[in-house]
């Protein structure tokens with residue numbers, strides 16, 4: 001799709017003047033994409049101000065859109081004004097003036113309401129701070145006080161004045177303060193059932209809340225401005241003044257900054273402030289739903305009574321009055337004594353910017369639960385290189401054999417206990433459930449028996465849903481799973497069965513086990529519900545995998561359902577939204593994203609934008625090293641990854657590079673197996689010790705909890721200047737694994753990574769039945785679509801998928817270096833396959849044409865040396 005740029009000539013809301021050319025290009029492309037209702041893939045490397053540019057362009061478009069809507073209203077009122085009738089013109093002008101005043105008055109009233117909410121919030125916060133301060137001052141220092149009164153404190157009953165339910169880091173509001181606040185919290189005098197207006201909005205999604213938390217500071221940096229007062233201005237002209245644009249009156253004074261109405265969405269787990277409930281429940285969603293009772297029924301204390309909505313509406317205004325991340329939202333809820341989860345839901349219709357994690361955007365039931373309607377809205381998905389794996393994982397359900405047999409046993413016990421009290425309909429559904437569970441259990445056991453003692457590659461089997469139901473036998477295959485699943489959901493019987501079962505177990509258990517039971521996990525039947533729902537997916541895209549997991553003698557069957565195709569769960573988002581933007585630091589290979597997610601979208605609607613880096617070209621050196629010091633071709637295929645000779649040569653190469661690279665050098669291996677094999681051989685041969693003479697050596701830790709420690713020590717080693725007797729260049733060498741703990745989300749700026757070295761290519765194990773199934777699936781799809789659509793020189797869809805998975809992982813590791821405009825580093829790709837056109841085309845575009853394939857290892861050393869000399873290290 002070619003985009004005719006309809007953007008305004010500038011983006012004055014952008015905080016840096018002037019923006020870099022690539023930032024302007026990105027903003028223009030994004031603006032035009034939204035305007036033309038496109039599906040767009042944007043690749044913008046880290047350090048280029050991607051988030052800021054995305055927000056600025058999207059909000060500028062939103063403002064323009066609002067302006068156009070106002071103009072449209074005015075135009076509709078004016079009607080056909082091409083008249084020579086002076087009286088008629090006069091009437092039209094008067095009407096236009098009235099409509100303009102009304103529109104302005106509405107906006108001003110709304111702004112005033114938000115301003116009041118901001119004031120109220122600030123006052124409450126000030127009071128809370130003052131109270132905390134006073135409390136801290138008056139708390140006696142118990143370490144110095146030896147009076148016996150204090151010793152007796154432990155016998156005092158807990159009073160309301162003590163922060164019994166607040167956990168560390170949360171805002172504690174004492175009852176005294178609450179009484180004061182209550183006066184302020186007195187609901188404003190407003191219409192209970194005021195009309196719920198909605199507006200066009202930007203949904204901004206990222207993978208995690210910590211990534212989303214970085215969006216709001218960027219939003220606050222934008223120079224967004226409100227329209228100036230339009231008194232004495234021509235209405236049409238004044239209405240063209242937009243957020244972030246220059247005043248229509250160039251002589252007018254500076255216009256004030258304005259907040260975008262933003263809301264952060266999270267789950268109950270993140271936002272529920274009912275601490276008592278959180279402590280005792282195992283299923284917060286379900287427990288909360290039970291506290292939404294209307295008249296006389298149980299209702300959560302953080303929800304205003306039905307019919308007294310004004311406090312909730314005030315809280316909604318408070319949310320919209322100033323952007324808050326998820327923690328701030330929870331704090332605000334505690335201070336206002338109102339549920340932030342429902343408050344944020346209430347704020348969605350009037351929000352202009354909604355930030356949310358992937359799962360809330362991508363899962364239909366989550367969207368429905370939150371009342372998210374994507375029709376004609378703009379969806380921006382950041383860090384979108386994760387999108388395909390996340391879509392696949394969201395469609396995956398797992399069921400362990402122990403959960404399966406516990407569920408069956410619980411349902412049977414429940415039926416035998418309540419046999420006489422269950423209605424015939426209940427009994428019928430539960431008996432069908434038993435038939436299904438029993439058949440599935442037998443099927444899993446038979447399969448397990450047939451696999452015991454078999455080689456590892458035969459301990460996994462993939463089948464279609466139809467094949468599974470055939471294996472389960474006639475009785476089970478006739479059951480309508482959707483009907484049972486609906487019954488389980490509507491009757492909430494899963495919780496009742498689990499509750500009864502826990503009670504029975506608790507009766508016989510010792511106190512420690514009782515506590516364990518109370519803490520519990522999700523009722524096992526909920527997992528069954530999810531699995532059954534997956535099996536009702538009748539399309540050809542679903543597969544069930546049986547795997548034998550665990551150590552010999554203790555092996556257990558695990559059942560997994562997964563979709564082979566990521567697009568069905570995304571299709572509705574694409575079809576409903578006005579525009580969808582996928583943005584990431586490295587989105588290459590872009591063709592892969594298009595094939596997997598947008599095959600059903602007309603190609604005219606798809607655009608892509610890949611921007612270069614903001615660094616000067618000579619700040620990045622990319623070398624493909626195809627030959628080792630002995631002159632042989634470098635190719636680290638699977639068999640070479642265990643070959644001591646190849647590993648010894650690799651050690652020599654890295655030792656040479658470590659002598660040249662200053663400060664931090666990160667070496668990524670394609671797998672833990674390869675890295676561990678190399679480590680063992682180098683330890684034996686003394687190569688590890690030799691590395692130590694050049695740089696301090698670190699390895700990626702096996703446990704996630706150790707990552708911080710290793711990174712701290714690595715950074716410290718880089719900061720420490722070499723002594724005369726220490727390594728020549730100093731610095732540190734970090735060995736890591738592509739796609740593991742250090743290859744994503746970490747920032748190795750400046751000296752932390754003056755070189756990133758990639759050893760080999762991380763192709764997935766072709767022996768995996770699940771991977772083979774996915775490859776077969778894409779190949780079949782391609783055949784259905786017609787192979788002739790394949791571009792010249794392009795491999796078949798299965799091979800493309802296989803290569804793309806590998807290159808996605810490589811590209812994330814590559815993105816660790818070069819984090820800002822002044823940064824510089826070399827990127828060394830150790831494998832001749834990087835020089836082939838198909839692999840080369842899948843590297844990030846910002847690497848550009850300057851990639852050099854060295855003729856021999858001598859040239860590699862020479863080029864690298866000259867790169868660092870030019871950097872005057």
Ligand code: SF4
Pocket residue numbers: 268271272273274277287288289291300301302303339340341342
């Ligand atoms: S209404 Fe809100 S505070 Fe109350 S239980 Fe539900 S999520 Fe928690």
